[in-house]
Amino acid sequence: MPVTVFRDGGVYFIRFSVSRRPRRAAFVVGNFTAFMKPIELEFCGSDYCAYVLLPPGKYYYRYLIDGEVILDDGSTENGFNVLKLSGFVRKVREVRRRLFSAIYGIFVDRFGCKREGGPRDRLGGDLVFIRDRLSYIRSMGFDAIYLTPIFRAMSYHRYDVIDYLNIDDDLGGNKAFKELLRSAHDLGIKLILDLPIHHTGSEHPAFKAALNGDPEYSRWYYIYDGDYEKFMNVKRMPKLNMKFAGEWVKGIVLHWSLIGVDAFRIDVGAGIPPWFLWELKNFINKPLIAEVWGDPFLWRNAVDGVMNYQVWEPLIKFLDNKISTDELAYVLKRQLRLLPRYFLLNSWLFADTHDTPRAITMLNNDIEKFKAALVFIYTWIGTPMLYYGDEVMLEGGLDPDNRRCMDWKRINDPNSLGNFIAKLTSLTIAPKRIVINSNELIYYDDEYEVHLSNEPRSYRDGLLSGSYFIIRSR
Incomplete structure (x- = not known):
């Protein structure tokens, strides 16, 4: 023992x-x-x-x-x-500040495509390619990268894991990951791993043993009446029961934490009991960010932050003239009243993700509106997360069209937004108050104020300005 x-x-x-x-x-x-x-x-x-x-x-x-x-x-x-x-007693980490300045999100298989194929095929993106582009990522001001799952798995997106302790060989395996981690840290970039622990892949040995009647593995899943609980009714994604599989999951997270991973994004966080995420956060002593669509209130003490989908949807609808300024402001004010400040600071703000259509597509290729969305995610209370390709306004509809190969030919295009994003990263704004002026949302702190509109205005000068936004000194 x-x-x-x-x-x-x-x-x-x-x-x-x-x-x-x-x-x-x-x-x-x-x-x-x-x-x-x-x-x-x-x-x-x-x-x-x-x-x-x-x-x-x-x-x-x-x-x-x-x-x-x-x-x-x-x-x-x-x-x-x-x-x-043995050793000296040190102060345990407390999250009372923003942990990352800005995060660059990468759908690993599509960041550096090496072969042709369909939208659900593996197209050859790997960790070596990402390592070779770290300086490019750092040049835009990012101090963290978030990788979609990289474990051995059944599909191109790798959310159906079959081995949590090894990196998929198609991505370069464990050696390539350690080299990426070391190179990222050398450049001051932290690495955030995506953890699909709400469910495993149906080919995972534990689930196969459970289906064969093993009494212990059977308790890790919800199996009954010839069927089982799944993610979104997808048969290859059987849901884990954290009451019985939780200690095994802690061992997985510890394994990667000791290797040097800096933080973890919890896939389908809203489908995992808050009590377990609270246990995991306090055990691992590293940041946890949960994927939560809708109201994050129940998770406000369980994790360090969430992917703030509750703000994402009204932001895009506001810029697309589908909701009023009041409706967007209501969501923002409600979060300010209900959620701890440090939780909001570490919740991710984004224009799009691998689970949404691309923002430039949703905004009908209006570059100025897209820039306004980026201004918001960099200046509102939270941590900006840019999905790969946003800097070149990569288009895409619903999954899997939103996971197109990165277009590297466009990074030097005059219309690319790399420099614009770098300027946004250099700003530090801590909004204290919201003001509504017709179709204009205004928020500010002691140094800056931001105006965001869903109608074109004659904004000029300022630190940054466009048809739908302006950032001014106060």
Whole structure:
């Protein structure tokens, strides 16, 4: 019953485990739990485990399996095993500021296409190509990149994972990932991994074992009456049950965290219980951003931020003259009242994503309106996330058309927005108040004010201006 200890910075990640299968329940109990029983060991594939984050110190622990006290080999005191973690006690990370200045989102298979094919084929984008374009990404002011899933998976988008501990060979494998990570860090770029933990792929060994009747793996999924719960009724994406698979998931996240991943984006975050995401955030001690369509209120304390789809939709509709200024302002004011400031600061603002049509397409190829959308995501309260290709106004409709190959021939086009984006990145605005003036939204802080309109205006001068926006000094 080994205890596995991992150290990262000033804290330790402890994996408690037993090989004996409990009939009812197994717990790890110690002074870190006030000698109560809140930490239950769950089936982790080869044993029963629980992951715990602990600072340096001296700890006492033992296991209770179906009520029976079980000890590890090694030193004991007063009926408990002893675990000594050396080092100085450091302050634990608290999120009270914006973690990233600006994020560049990459749909990995389509960033550097190497072959022809259909919209759902693998077209050859890989991690080596991304590594070779890091200086380009940094030149626009981005200090983080977000990668769609890169694990071994069934499809081109890789949201149907079959192996969470290895990078897909088509992308260059584990070696290419470590080289990308090292090169990114050398340039001051942090790396955010996409985690599809709401579901696995149907070819994942755990799900295949569950379908074959394995009683432990069966509890990782929701299988009943010859069918099972899935993501959006897609058969190749069976939903995980975090009550029983949660410790296994923690081990996956810990694996990549120790390799050096800086943060994680949780796919289908709204489909995962907030209590589990809260546990995961407090365990891993690195930023978690959840994909949440709609109201993020329930997740305000569970994660560091969300992909702010609640703001994205009214922003695009406002610029497309489909809703009024009042309707957009209502959403913004509601979030200001209900959500913690640091949560809003670390929630991602965007014009489009791999799950939406491209903004330039939604705005009928109106470049000035598209620039206004970019101004908003860089100046409102949040963290701007630019989807690859936005800088060259790559077009695209609904999935999978919104995942076209990056058009590298257009990056030097006079109309490309790389320089415009770099200028936006250099601004730091912390809006304090919203004012509505007919079809114009105005917000400002002590230094700057931003005007956003859905009707063309004669905006001139300012730090940046266009037909639908202006940024001025106050």
